[in-house]
Amino acid sequence: MRSGARRVTIRDVAHEAGVSITTVSDALNGRGRLADETRDRIQEVARRMGYRARASARNLRGGRTGQIALYCSFLTEVPGGMAGLGYYMALAMGAAETALAEDIGLVLLPTGLTPERLAAVEVDGLIVADPVMGDPGVRAVADLGLTVVTCERDPTPGAAHAGCIRSDHRAALRGLLEHLADQGAGRIALIAAGDETAWTQELGAAYDAWCAEQGSPRLFERVAISPLPHFTAAATAALLDAPEPPDAIVCAPDGGAPHVLRVLEERGLRVPDDVLVAAGVDGPLMPVAMPPVTAIDLAPAEAGRRAASMLAAILRGDLEPGIEEDLPTRLNVRASTTNTTTAEVRA
Amino acid sequence: MRSGARRVTIRDVAHEAGVSITTVSDALNGRGRLADETRDRIQEVARRMGYRARASARNLRGGRTGQIALYCSFLTEVPGGMAGLGYYMALAMGAAETALAEDIGLVLLPTGLTPERLAAVEVDGLIVADPVMGDPGVRAVADLGLTVVTCERDPTPGAAHAGCIRSDHRAALRGLLEHLADQGAGRIALIAAGDETAWTQELGAAYDAWCAEQGSPRLFERVAISPLPHFTAAATAALLDAPEPPDAIVCAPDGGAPHVLRVLEERGLRVPDDVLVAAGVDGPLMPVAMPPVTAIDLAPAEAGRRAASMLAAILRGDLEPGIEEDLPTRLNVRASTTNTTTAEVRA
DNA sequence: AGCAGATGCCGAAACGTTCCTGCCATACTG
């Protein structure tokens, strides 16, 4: 407990090094005109004394806050706010990791924040995960002039943010559909949430394109995201009760696939023998389901890392606003869509 | 985009109200000696102008940061860092919500932080979720004099923090064991992680006490937390292969129960008819497993809220350090431990 | 009237940075 030891300030360093405060600041921040020898010496002294610039002073002077926030837009749509938690936690951890490495704090914004409350948060920028079309909170912070980087495009008409990390979900779904077709499926059904996010929109578009191209039937069920178990089960039942039921079911929403499995089991249908099942979002549930479920790995931690990195670069001025970055996804093939092997395969 | 509009400062309010800066500060913070009429008038002016004290200035002056951090100690033990994500996300959201209501930002600390890096984070206090015995990061911040509130006690010998939110896991496990006994189980096995956290320690102690008291056999398997699927399956197999296998299995680690179910299914054992199964941590997986799994609801969101609230109160000086608060848990009984009904029951 | 204490408000320092400006050398130019 050496809390009595007063924190070392820039003044202490200047005194110790026998130079002025200005010189110390310039030396540490790489500004000004200094002799290399002086710069090195001051950096050494600062390191030895354990000096760290105080964030509040720097921010006060610079008009910044040194903080970015993470706002999970899609989560607010869920009354309980508790769907896809694993996905968002992974994203948050990735973002926190990268932000901290840049000396930026990642503050977590809870779900269900009013736009006013959201606008009152003191941050330099915002990462919006899965922006929902027309989210009033996102609009509020954008109107405020806050720098925003989204994970997935903002489907709101006219919305333009500083940056975006996105994946090619059309290609990803297409890859999955091709895999299912390879395994012999001809009547592939898709269960997806409404079209509030770019992700769900792209899935729907890719599915429609595939059906048109292959001349295969369009077996598409939209489900509300909450309560997921009930709606997913109902959608599955509806698909199975149709005159010509599917021989493969892709369940897009995070955590929905187990409910599909349950309904199939109740009806005595075997997976993958009678029906193939795949999930749109990989997560801890998928490899442990019975059978393990083929799923698209959206790499949420990497998305968080890249979003934080991009936001930091834009705030620093190293990157022009208005950019997009592509994040590759991966198809994790598991037993639910293959009977030749139960081992996990990378595709 | 009215980012051009300069932010309104205390000086603007003072000028508008025709008083000094000091008077405005006193009026808004409830300090100083002011006529009630003056105080009300200034507050009204400030409200009308949309004034909010700038955090960095306040913090610079006050020597605070206005931030608290959340550190998930148990997560660092997992190489992938990805176990129990749902639990921690719920906790984080609860904490963020309450912190923000107190005008405190909750900054998320990523897993795998070195103690030095952790100590360099600028915050007034720290919430440590599930402190692991001897966590060097926790020790580092405690030595620094940071105020720490833990969720669950810190099992490290000699560790004493400012506050603690804890649940009576002995009673909770005892309640579960009694429920299982009521359902006819006589040979109840426990699968739990090592004894690094207070939670796992209490579970072990409660289980031992129960066995001794009931004279029932002690069927206790400790599993490493990662990779959970493999170890849980192995532990289940070991229990079943014993000369006298259990008729009920309690799987404590978050997300472990489905693996128990899988092994049972592979062996042709029916749940709950042949073996009862229960989980130590409720979560989104449990109600959707096949069959739905009875589990102890640890109320992580509420734990987060209370921890943030307690930490804020201590930092404010409204609460003496050294307190503990009890958080009740709830047993969610589901089909995996009852054949009379499949509906979820509250106990 | 004179004095003590209470009441109501204000001036200015301080928190720790960053950065604009200025000063003094020295080197270079014509």
Next chain:
DNA sequence: CAGTATGGCAGGAACGTTTCGGCATCTGCT
């Protein structure tokens, strides 16, 4: 050799807030 550029550093204002101490004015009391 005067004039000018440039390298190397320091002074000090500014960021917006809190807070200590102080200055009036007013009230009540002797």
